[in-house]
Amino acid sequence: MTKYTRLAVAAVLLMLVAAAMIFLYAPEDYLQKEPQRIFYLHVSAAIAAFACFAVVLGASAAYLRTESARADRLARAAALVGVVLTTVTLVMGMLYAKPIWGTFWTWDARLTSTLVLWIIYAGYLLLRRLAEPGRQAARFAAVVGIFGFVDVPIVYFSVTWWRTHHPGPVIVSNALPPAMLLAFLVTMACTLFLAAVMVAIRYRIETLMDEAPSPVAQVLGAEREPEPAR
Amino acid sequence: MNRSIAVAYAVARKDLTSEWRTRELVPALGQFVVLALVIANFGFQIDSRNATVIAPGVLWLALVFAGLVAFGRAFAAEREQASLEAMLLTPASAAAVFAGKAVAAALLLIACEAVLLPALALMFGTPFNAALVAAVLIATIGMAALGCLFAAMVARVRSREVLLPLLTLPLWIPFIVAGGQAVQVAMGAGGSYNQAVALLIDFDILFVVLTSLAARFVLDD
Numbered sequence: 001m002t003k004y005t006r007l008a009v010a011a012v013l014l015m016l017v018a019a020a021m022i023f024l025y026a027p028e029d030y031l032q033k034e035p036q037r038i039f040y041l042h043v044s045a046a047i048a049a050f051a052c053f054a055v056v057l058g059a060s061a062a063y064l065r066t067e068s069a070r071a072d073r074l075a076r077a078a079a080l081v082g083v084v085l086t087t088v089t090l091v092m093g094m095l096y097a098k099p100i101w102g103t104f105w106t107w108d109a110r111l112t113s114t115l116v117l118w119i120i121y122a123g124y125l126l127l128r129r130l131a132e133p134g135r136q137a138a139r140f141a142a143v144v145g146i147f148g149f150v151d152v153p154i155v156y157f158s159v160t161w162w163r164t165h166h167p168g169p170v171i172v173s174n175a176l177p178p179a180m181l182l183a184f185l186v187t188m189a190c191t192l193f194l195a196a197v198m199v200a201i202r203y204r205i206e207t208l209m210d211e212a213p214s215p216v217a218q219v220l221g222a223e224r225e226p227e228p229a230r
Numbered sequence: 231m232n233r234s235i236a237v238a239y240a241v242a243r244k245d246l247t248s249e250w251r252t253r254e255l256v257p258a259l260g261q262f263v264v265l266a267l268v269i270a271n272f273g274f275q276i277d278s279r280n281a282t283v284i285a286p287g288v289l290w291l292a293l294v295f296a297g298l299v300a301f302g303r304a305f306a307a308e309r310e311q312a313s314l315e316a317m318l319l320t321p322a323s324a325a326a327v328f329a330g331k332a333v334a335a336a337l338l339l340i341a342c343e344a345v346l347l348p349a350l351a352l353m354f355g356t357p358f359n360a361a362l363v364a365a366v367l368i369a370t371i372g373m374a375a376l377g378c379l380f381a382a383m384v385a386r387v388r389s390r391e392v393l394l395p396l397l398t399l400p401l402w403i404p405f406i407v408a409g410g411q412a413v414q415v416a417m418g419a420g421g422s423y424n425q426a427v428a429l430l431i432d433f434d435i436l437f438v439v440l441t442s443l444a445a446r447f448v449l450d451d
Contacts, residue, residue: 154404
């Protein structure tokens with residue numbers, strides 16, 4: 001069992017603990033009933049996605065300063081995990097919105113800005129794929145990674161800046177009963193751990209892909225080997 | 231500092247002179263926005279009652295896509311003749327060269343707005359006033375800075391036509407949110423014009439500062 005397998009198993013077990021907290025420990029919401037339980041993973045995934053994009057920002061700035069290949073790999077890994085977590089946030093949010101608001105989607109400031117966030121970082125991943133691999137792709141992506149982060153505070157403050165359907169910040173405004181708060185904090189810690197493990201695994205994959213010879217080189221290398229005698 | 235301004239002025243003048251001599255982009259953009267209005271007319275069934283509600287949306291759609299074409303072209307000629315590398319070989323700073331390109335592209339987009347705004351007022355029967363023009367011009371500054379940065383970036387990337395809208399449009403959305411509100415108010419809807427324009431100016435400052443910091447990394451090779 002490698003270090004990465006152990007970390008992955010630990011993350012899955014922790015997510016099961018979080019699920020137990022959400023479904024068995026946390027009390028049912030009086031008004032919203034069962035759908036309210038979506039909140040725990042939805043908000044945790046959003047916070048973990050913000051954390052990933054903050055890592056992209058930091059690693060991108062570090063890359064522009066030092067051109068270190070490690071910073072670039074970290075940015076790549078964190079951006080991918082951040083997009084996955086933003087997808088989870090959007091999907092969970094839509095599942096919550098259907099029973100509570102009566103519609104999967106509404107053009108609300110928070111929903112729209114989160115969708116824009118998803119598009120920005122999906123564009124980041126696409127740029128990485130389309131640009132010439134190497135220094136240029138890394139530089140351009142770093143610039144996009146820094147500009148894209150502008151949307152993160154917009155998403156966070158959108159519920160206070162504009163009138164929206166989306167619930168306001170319940171954690172910082174201390175609006176949760178203690179049992180719900182505990183369930184939320186456990187879920188958030190587990191999700192952050194899961195995100196960190198996914199970034200670590202992806203970082204390892206990026207390192208291996210950077211070090212592996214390109215498919216073209218492999219083919220050329222194979223051709224140069226002497227043919228077996230017939 | 232003076233030197234940088236001189237470089238930026240020279241680059242902008244070069245781009246505008248080349249556009250004046252060939253007259254390639256501005257007539258095409260002018261036709262493009264008029265066509266956008268024609269398509270909007272068929273898509274929306276516009277009459278005198280709903281025109282002021284639909285017109286702001288049509289304005290921003292036409293402007294955004296015209297902007298993508300304008301900024302996409304800004305670096306096309308440089309790429310075809312490999313003249314950007316030559317400009318960067320001179321001691322001029324990359325940020326100054328970039329500023330010149332951005333100013334020229336913004337002026338070309340403003341020339342296209344000079345067709346779009348009167349045509350919109352004429353064909354949709356919507357109000358045409360200083361507030362409307364001011365809001366669009368203020369939004370153009372920040373949009374030009376961002377659009378030129380990404381245009382410079384994708385100029386050297388495969389499938390640039392796909393990537394430019396994909397990278398630029400999400401970051402233009404703040405301008406469309408605030409600019410859309412300002413234009414709606416200027417056309418007679420309720421709301422605060424000053425607040426929307428103040429937000430536009432905030433975004434202008436933010437993105438002009440960010441792009442001037444980032445220009446070095448995009449142009450240098």
